[in-house]
Amino acid sequence: MALKTVLITGSSGLIGSEAVEHFDRQGLQVHGIDNNMRRIFFGEPGDTSWNLERLRGVTKNFTHHNLDIRDRIALETLFRSERFDLIVHCAAQPSHDKARDIPILDFEVNALGTVNLLETTRLHCPEAVFILLSTNKVYGDAPNELPLEELETRWEYARPEDHNGISENCRIDRTLHSLFGASKASADLMAQEYGRYFGMKVCILRGGCLTGPSHSGVELHGFLSYLVKVAISGGTYSVFGYKGKQVRDNIHSYDVVRAMEEFAANPRCGEVYNLGGGRENSISMMEAIHKIEQMTGKEMNWKYIEENRKGDHICYISDLAKFKSHYPNWKITIGLDEIFRQIIADHTQRRDTLRQSVQS
Numbered sequence: 001m002a003l004k005t006v007l008i009t010g011s012s013g014l015i016g017s018e019a020v021e022h023f024d025r026q027g028l029q030v031h032g033i034d035n036n037m038r039r040i041f042f043g044e045p046g047d048t049s050w051n052l053e054r055l056r057g058v059t060k061n062f063t064h065h066n067l068d069i070r071d072r073i074a075l076e077t078l079f080r081s082e083r084f085d086l087i088v089h090c091a092a093q094p095s096h097d098k099a100r101d102i103p104i105l106d107f108e109v110n111a112l113g114t115v116n117l118l119e120t121t122r123l124h125c126p127e128a129v130f131i132l133l134s135t136n137k138v139y140g141d142a143p144n145e146l147p148l149e150e151l152e153t154r155w156e157y158a159r160p161e162d163h164n165g166i167s168e169n170c171r172i173d174r175t176l177h178s179l180f181g182a183s184k185a186s187a188d189l190m191a192q193e194y195g196r197y198f199g200m201k202v203c204i205l206r207g208g209c210l211t212g213p214s215h216s217g218v219e220l221h222g223f224l225s226y227l228v229k230v231a232i233s234g235g236t237y238s239v240f241g242y243k244g245k246q247v248r249d250n251i252h253s254y255d256v257v258r259a260m261e262e263f264a265a266n267p268r269c270g271e272v273y274n275l276g277g278g279r280e281n282s283i284s285m286m287e288a289i290h291k292i293e294q295m296t297g298k299e300m301n302w303k304y305i306e307e308n309r310k311g312d313h314i315c316y317i318s319d320l321a322k323f324k325s326h327y328p329n330w331k332i333t334i335g336l337d338e339i340f341r342q343i344i345a346d347h348t349q350r351r352d353t354l355r356q357s358v359q360s
């Protein structure tokens with residue numbers, strides 16, 4: 001089916017905005033939903049309105065809807081006025097740690113907001129492809145049960161059979177998720193059910209660390225973006241536990257959107273995939289700090305806090321084998337060096353713009 005009209009929720013955020021640009025470039029009619037709730041979650045540094053303005057400047061067929069995904073009536077009205085071929089659902093309360101302060105809001109946005117969208121899709125355009133951005137936190141801390149060895153700068157899987165990382169076979173229950181992990185697991189399960197029970201073309205992408213220059217990085221969410229922001233604009237970065245050797249796999253938002261595009265061209269019903277940077281794009285906290293220092297030529301201010309974040313992964317690398325086997329045209333195209341280069345360039349520009357506006 002040729003795609004004509006796409007709806008992207010969380011369209012001012014990191015992944016949503018990349019999806020807006022990508023599908024707009026291809027000539028599709030792109031509708032975005034975003035109410036800048038990231039600002040409510042994280043305060044002024046989380047504000048995404050700069051990214052909305054940027055999108056307005058670079059797109060041709062983009063319509064923005066300042067709408068809350070918790071508002072079922074507003075969604076109904078939108079779905080009655082447009083027929084969507086593809087729904088990319090990226091709006092979320094995205095922080096593991098923040099959720100403990102706002103459990104009800106977190107659940108309403110992540111779980112109920114997702115069901116609102118799935119059900120509105122089923123009622124108005126059941127043939128559409130629906131892609132949910134889920135998270136590796138649905139596995140809770142179960143990945144920490146794998147035997148690890150401590151290397152000089154990172155934790156590493158001890159057994160050769162774990163080398164490629166965590167597959168979709170990892171269990172999602174009887175583990176410590178954080179409230180965020182639990183609300184996202186609820187959304188993940190409901191999306192699977194709309195695929196399996198109703199036969200809808202639903203895809204669930206369980207993200208590792210998703211990153212790129214369009215992130216409004218804050219301490220509680222957006223690891224690389226925030227780390228670079230501190231390196232460029234000042235402040236002190238806090239490293240929590242695990243000797244700073246915790247490993248994350250980082251995927252550029254462009255490669256995430258390319259995965260969505262592959263799925264939409266050959267959809268399946270209720271499939272779950274792990275999607276991160278994989279082993280080639282994995283890096284530990286210590287290694288990331290060292291790399292930024294090398295690339296910026298500046299020493300970073302950071303401090304070590306003994307206690308790790310509750311339920312935090314020690315070593316998480318997404319096993320990409322399932323996605324690659326279903327979609328052999330897809331691969332990681334943006335490596336770690338380029339990811340760092342782009343984020344550093346973007347934060348340097350944002351800092352300089354801010355300085356100029358203060359001076360004038």
Ligand SMILES: NC(=O)c1ccc[n+]([C@@H]2O[C@H](COP(=O)([O-])OP(=O)(O)OC[C@H]3O[C@@H](n4cnc5c(N)ncnc54)[C@H](O)[C@@H]3O)[C@@H](O)[C@H]2O)c1
Nearest residue numbers: 010013014015034035036037038068069091092133207210
């Ligand atoms: N960034 C990561 O490292 C990462 C990792 C794994 C999974 N994910 C998932 O990927 C998705 C996208 O993440 P992101 O990094 O782009 O997040 P983001 O915070 O940059 O973007 C989300 C956007 O959704 C908007 N939003 C939030 N609540 C809303 C609501 N009720 N109604 C309308 N809009 C709302 C926010 O204003 C924000 O612009 C999320 O579901 C997140 O859980 C992200």
